[in-house]
Amino acid sequence: MTATESPTEVRPADAPEQAPARAIPDALPLLPEDPPxxxxxxxxxxxxxxxxxxxxxxxxxxxxxxxxxxxxxxxxxxxxxxxxxxxxxxxxxxxxxxxxxxxxxxxxxxxxxxxxxxxxxxxxxxxxxxxxxxxxxxxxxxxxxMDRIPHLGRFRGPDFLHYWEGRRRPGLFRIWPLPWPSALRAASRWALILSLIAMAVVMALAVLLAWLLFRNAEPLEPEPVIPTPTNTSTVTVTPTTPPPAPTTGPTPTTGPSPTPGSPTSGIPTTLPSTSGSPGTGDPGDRF
Missing domain, CATH: 3.30.200.20 (Phosphorylase Kinase; domain 1)
Known part of the structure; x- marks a missing residue:
């Protein structure tokens, strides 16, 4: 090997190849709580x-x-x-x-x-x-x-902590106009359109199947009561027994009828008048 030649690095056959460096993304993905x-x-x-x-x-x-x-x-x-x-x-x-x-x-x-x-x-x-x-x-x-303010004096006591440091969700925000659909890419818009079309086709098939299943169904017994526009319904009730006939005369007595020759046949059925004249009524009431 001459002086101008550089030595060649020899790597063992069983040595693992070094993995390429992992690229760090410029920003982390947004979370669902983040505003779009x-x-x-x-x-x-x-x-x-x-x-x-x-x-x-x-x-x-x-x-x-x-x-x-x-x-x-x-x-x-x-x-x-x-x-x-x-x-x-x-x-x-x-x-x-x-x-x-x-x-x-x-x-x-x-x-x-x-x-x-x-x-x-x-x-x-x-x-x-x-x-x-x-x-x-x-x-x-x-x-x-206030974490970059230089501290004055000696560190004593507990560390300073804001009372709101535990509430780390993004603050309230208002979006107007709404982010849809300008925030969607072309591929997202096509996916949204196709999903809406598929949903409409499924709903149409469901309605068609329901019509085919129930078009020859027998009517319900009894038929449902349909309310009137005034939210009232009319129900017809059929009586099972005829009502009693009305009577205009005096009600007959239900006691046994007297027979001829019985002791009660001569008893008068009318009571003496209590407001009669002096010559009438019970003799014991005279004074």
Whole structure:
């Protein structure tokens, strides 16, 4: 081997091949709890998170990329945390703030879109712009969390903890207009259209089968009562026994009829008058 030749690396036959380095994605996927859209920016993935808020990779309808910093539901309910968020946004350079919501929306979480970010073309300038936007978003959330304030004095006692740090879900948001169907890609739109057509065909087949099964069915006995437009129904009741005939004369007595020669045949059936004249009535009543 001459001096100009370089030694060749010899690898054992049983040595395993090194796996290629795993590519780290630019952003983590969105979770179901994340908003699909904030203002005019569609969110594509998560860039970071802490107790104060989230960083999202986003872009608007025109293709302008941005980094969106949004508060959590816990920090958004704290008036002091909202003030720190607004102050941190005001401290950013004017060209760095692309959009933000109104601080008077007490029922919504505050958010800010930070940019500008050049379209990713593989150049170092585009990567630097995105990195700068991410750092600015982290500074805004750190101002809310107050984790970068230098500590004065000695560390004593328990660590400081915000009362809302346990509520780390994304804050409340409002989407208008609705994200459907502008957020769908062409493939998603075709899949949605085909699924709706399939659902309509299945429903039509179900109706056809029901009609074929019950078209020759016998009517129900008794027939169902159909209510009238006044929500009343008429039911005809057929009596099982005829009603008794009405009588106009006096009701006959039910006692046994006297027979001739019986002791009770001579008893008068009328009572003496109690309001009669002096010559009538019972002799014992005279005085």
């Amino acid at each position: 859209r904030v203002g005019a920016f569609w969110l594509r993935g998560r860039l970071g998170a802490n107790a104060a808020g989230y960083l999202y990779a986003a872009s608007d309808e025109t293709g302008v990329d941005a980094v969106v910093a949004m508060m959590t539901e816990g920090s958004a309910d704290d008036a002091a945390a909202r003030d720190r968020f607004v102050t941190a946004v005001d401290d950013l350079p004017g060209e760095a703030v692309l959009a933000h919501n109104d601080s008077d929306d007490d029922d919504l979480a505050l958010w800010v879109a930070i940019g500008p970010i050049r379209v990713a073309d593989g150049s170092s300038a585009a990567s630097d712009e995105r990195l700068i936007a991410e750092r600015r978003g982290e500074e805004v959330l750190s101002a809310v969390l």
